[in-house]
Amino acid sequence: MNEKIIELLPEDKLLQCMHCGFCIPHCPTYKNYKIETASPRGRLALMRAVAKNELSFTKNFSKYMRLCLLCRACEDNCPAGVSFGLLMEITRAEIEKKKKKSILKSFILNIILTDQNKLEKIIALLRIYQKSGLQKIIRKTGILKIIPPLEKLERLLIPLPVSSLKKNIKEIEKSGSNTRFKVGFFLGCVMNTMFADTSRKTITILKEIGCEVYIPKNVKCCGAPHGVEGYRETQKKLARFNIDLFLKKELDFIITDCAGCGTALKEYKHLLEDDPEYSEKARIFSSKIKDISEFLWNEAKLRNTKKNINAKVTYHDACHLIHTQKISKEPRELLKIISGLEYIELEDADMCCGSAGSYCITHPDDSIKYLKWKIENINNTGADFVAIGNPGCLIQIMYGIRKENLKIKAVHTVDLLATALNLE
Ligand code: SF4
Ligand code: SF4
Known part of the structure; x- marks a missing residue:
């Protein structure tokens, strides 16, 4: 007998898909594989089949769900308004529950990425690796090729800033001129550690155009990586923490210069919509989130x-x-x-x-x-x-x-x- 693997998928949302295929030309994985199961419409059909017990949990099912980039180009081009991203995140969470836990993945998502201080320590070690010249030697010898995932990760490493941004900013940065807006700044994990200089410039621009900027240093990861990997409970915990952190201040807007964080923060209202204590707070929090470009153009009228x-x-x-x-x-x-x-x-x-x-x-x-x-x-x-x-x-x-x-x-x-x- 087939095992029902996805109990949480909302049927009404799945049935919204009318199979028109308008999404297909926009899907990178379809462009690459040219098969229906690597398209949004095909993935939705697979999700529907497992939700209705017509298809059992197979490696192939998991494979085509994991092949999806979660880029959501399909969602953006869907006339029926199918919430593909949400459906895919729920599906992945269910897949994650059924399969054997990866200790490494769980360690990274539940321990490292829930505490920015731990991430900063790891980045500090990478900084030493880079500045000491060890990186050049390692790259020249190609020794990391014996551990392919590590080699793939290492090749992406960009020149790191001398320190994280948190160490060099105050919790409240005041504008030199009249205050036009009181804003929060959500300092993302990657921006803080790898693009500290850019986020410093974001704060400087905000101050220049008349913002008083609140930058809580104990902010936690937005939860985006947890959502993508199916760690929805950890994602919810992080969301609740960040909501409390920012809502204790009276802020006009909460700004981010990281698109991934911005999306996750704007979606807290969906993530916590069934949480009686947090649904309303999440709605207020999400309504205040602005990407820096959105804020500068639409609100500050730069x-x-x-x-x-x-x-x-x-x-x-x-x-x-x-x-x-x-x-x-x-x-x-x-x-x-x-x-x-x-x-x-x-x-x-x-x-x-x-x-x-x-x-x-x-x-x-x-x-x-x-x-x-x-x-x-x-x-x-x-x-x-x-x-x-x-x-x-x-x-x-x-x-x-x-x-x-x-x-x-x-x-x-x-x-x-x-x-x-x-x-x-
Ligand atoms: S565009 Fe929307 S409704 Fe049409 S096939 Fe794709 S997901 Fe389904
Ligand atoms: S989210 Fe997945 S299915 Fe949709 S366009 Fe991107 S890769 Fe294709």
């Missing part, structure tokens, strides 16, 4: 910069900005107000770069294929910079640029804005 940047720029849409938060106009408009900067549109700008959280480690060959498509398009623009609003995409595209030995520089949109506002 329209002028001070300094020319005489260069060409193109822009890559992070999935977690365009597909989940529907933010695509704002970062482009901000780039276009910089005088001297020529904007060039990127072909398939909204196609996933293959980073997709841990996908670049769990599915390295596929990830490289998506990256290759992305890098070819970036190179074809002839731009000097590719601006990006998400650290995961930045790390991946920086790797692609290094691998192909290209001159173009991958930067966060904020990096260019800070230069143009003379705030470096």
Whole structure:
């Protein structure tokens, strides 16, 4: 007898799919595999079949669910409004429950990624590895090839900043001018440790345009990696903690410069909708979240910069900005107000770069294929910079640029804005 494996999938949401296939041309995994089971429509059909006990839990089922990048391009292009991301996260959570627990994965998600201090210690060790010259030796010898996952992880490592941002900021950073907004800043794990300089610039820009910025140092991971990997209970615990942390202050908005964090934080309202104590708090919290580009363009109405940047720029849409938060106009408009900067549109700008959280480690060959498509398009623009609003995409595209030995520089949109506002 078949075992019912997905009890939690909401049937009404599954039945919303009308099989039209409009999502299919937008799906990178379908473009790669050209089979229905690697398409959103095919995955939904599989989910429906297991939810109705028509299909048993198989390795293949799990494989096609794991092959999905969770880029949510399908969701963005679905006329029926199917919540594909939510359905996939529930499915993965159920798969995770049924299979043998990976001690390493559980350690990373439940111990390291629930405490930014632990992550900072690991990054500090990596900093020593890099600065001591050991990295150069290791890369030259190719010794890590004997442990392929480690080699794949190591090659993505970017030059690390001298310290994390938390150590160099106050909990409340005041504006030099009149306060227009009281905002919170959600300091993401990767931004704090690997892109500290960029987040420092984000805070400086916020202060410059009249924000008093509250930056709680005991903030916890947004929970995005936990959602993707099916660790929904840990994700909920993190959400409750962050909600309490920010809602104790009277804030107009809560800003993030990490698209992945922004999506997770905006979705706390769905994550906790059945939690009687937190559903209302989560709704209020999520309503205050703004990506930095969204805030600067729509709320602060930033329209002028001070300094020319005489260069060409193109822009890559992070999935977690365009597909989940529907933010695509704002970062482009901000780039276009910089005088001297020529904007060039990127072909398939909204196609996933293959980073997709841990996908670049769990599915390295596929990830490289998506990256290759992305890098070819970036190179074809002839731009000097590719601006990006998400650290995961930045790390991946920086790797692609290094691998192909290209001159173009991958930067966060904020990096260019800070230069143009003379705030470096
Ligand atoms: S576009 Fe939406 S309704 Fe149409 S097949 Fe895809 S998921 Fe189903
Ligand atoms: S989330 Fe992305 S990879 Fe997954 S089915 Fe949808 S479009 Fe395809």
